[in-house]
Amino acid sequence: MRIAHVITRMIIGGAQENTLFTCQDLVSEYDDDVLLITGPALGPEGDLLSANRGQQVPVKVIDSLRRMIHPLRDWKAYRAIKRALREFRPDVVHTHSAKGGILGRYAAHAVGTPAIVHTVHGAPFHNYQGRAGRLFYQWCERRAASRCHHLVSVADAMTDLMLTANIAPPDKFTTIYSGMDVEPFLNAHEHRDAVRKKYGISDDQVVIGKVARLFELKGHEFVVAAAREVIAENANTRFMFVGDGILREQLQGQIERAGLQDYFIFTGLVNPEQIPSMLAAMDVLVHTSLREGLARALPQALITGKPVVSFDIDGAREVAINDETGFLIPAEDTAGLAKALGALVVDPMLRERLGSAGRERFTEQFRHQRMTAQLRLLYQQLLD
Numbered sequence: 001m002r003i004a005h006v007i008t009r010m011i012i013g014g015a016q017e018n019t020l021f022t023c024q025d026l027v028s029e030y031d032d033d034v035l036l037i038t039g040p041a042l043g044p045e046g047d048l049l050s051a052n053r054g055q056q057v058p059v060k061v062i063d064s065l066r067r068m069i070h071p072l073r074d075w076k077a078y079r080a081i082k083r084a085l086r087e088f089r090p091d092v093v094h095t096h097s098a099k100g101g102i103l104g105r106y107a108a109h110a111v112g113t114p115a116i117v118h119t120v121h122g123a124p125f126h127n128y129q130g131r132a133g134r135l136f137y138q139w140c141e142r143r144a145a146s147r148c149h150h151l152v153s154v155a156d157a158m159t160d161l162m163l164t165a166n167i168a169p170p171d172k173f174t175t176i177y178s179g180m181d182v183e184p185f186l187n188a189h190e191h192r193d194a195v196r197k198k199y200g201i202s203d204d205q206v207v208i209g210k211v212a213r214l215f216e217l218k219g220h221e222f223v224v225a226a227a228r229e230v231i232a233e234n235a236n237t238r239f240m241f242v243g244d245g246i247l248r249e250q251l252q253g254q255i256e257r258a259g260l261q262d263y264f265i266f267t268g269l270v271n272p273e274q275i276p277s278m279l280a281a282m283d284v285l286v287h288t289s290l291r292e293g294l295a296r297a298l299p300q301a302l303i304t305g306k307p308v309v310s311f312d313i314d315g316a317r318e319v320a321i322n323d324e325t326g327f328l329i330p331a332e333d334t335a336g337l338a339k340a341l342g343a344l345v346v347d348p349m350l351r352e353r354l355g356s357a358g359r360e361r362f363t364e365q366f367r368h369q370r371m372t373a374q375l376r377l378l379y380q381q382l383l384d
Contacts, residue, residue: 008096
């Protein structure tokens with residue numbers, strides 16, 4: 001097949017890793033002709049395509065394709081995507097992210113692409129927006145959905161959200177979990193001691209980690225609030241924030257005002273290849289985002305053998321299963337968060353039981369080869 005993927009920017013992030021794995025698998029496993037169309041990788045998160053990570057996949061960078069709404073620039077990006085598709089003449093156009101998804105679907109429809117697919121990694125509308133903004137994005141998604149043949153959700157919860165907003169009918173959705181390279185997570189434990197030594201973590205200290213950009217709606221402030229109670233009961237606890245972003249100084253200020261600076265570790269930005277070893281250094285993963293399709297950190301931690309504690313948002317409940325792989329807490333419930341984290345800190349047997357169950361349950365489900373096989377079968381069905 002000839003397949004074009006369109007995404008707003010290839011920063012270090014879950015949707016981007018999903019897209020890159022898909023493109024690479026289509027080339028290496030199926031000998032497809034693939035073109036990745038993207039805007040510049042702007043932002044503090046880092047460039048996923050640097051260090052030759054995307055060397056197998058031809059990439060077309062469109063400078064006007066940016067995340068922020070800008071009518072003139074967006075019109076230029078739409079026309080540039082349309083030109084790129086006319087030149088490439090794909091059988092399938094598969095779009096990702098809000099801006100790339102909307103412009104890419106319109107462009108693919110305009111040039112008559114036989115099969116147009118969009119993946120819902122996370123809806124662009126949510127309850128933490130103003131009503132006008134939420135209704136505007138819902139309208140945009142309805143219009144774009146009418147210009148594609150199928151929608152892929154990374155979690156059942158994403159389909160439910162889109163159906164509630166009347167974006168498209170139920171038969172237009174399929175859930176395909178976001179794939180990853182599971183082997184580094186299965187073998188991550190060999191790096192545990194070296195990483196803990198690097199950050200001055202002793203053998204008897206229990207590390208609660210969060211992997212996310214230091215950004216709005218990622219919920220780091222709830223972890224800091226819960227940490228007071230956890231540390232008061234268990235002074236051997238340490239908290240590790242893996243990632244960087246615009247809220248770093250604000251969060252460090254919150255921690256200092258609480259007198260907890262000796263208990264928190266900021267790793268800064270790390271390459272995706274380092275995530276398995278960072279998870280290995282942890283004992284528990286905490287996820288407190290207020291919106292996210294299905295955070296890759298949750299299955300990654302479970303495949304590494306670590307239990308998870310997550311706010312009950314979007315697709316989290318599909319992997320954070322109460323008293324089976326971790327604990328699910330109502331969003332913004334810092335008291336419940338502190339209680340769950342505290343229970344795991346004091347009970348190594350509970351950590352082992354929940355982490356092992358997660359590894360056994362989700363390793364095969366999240367292999368990127370499985371994801372790509374399911375996507376390619378969907379492409380074929382649409383073309384047939």
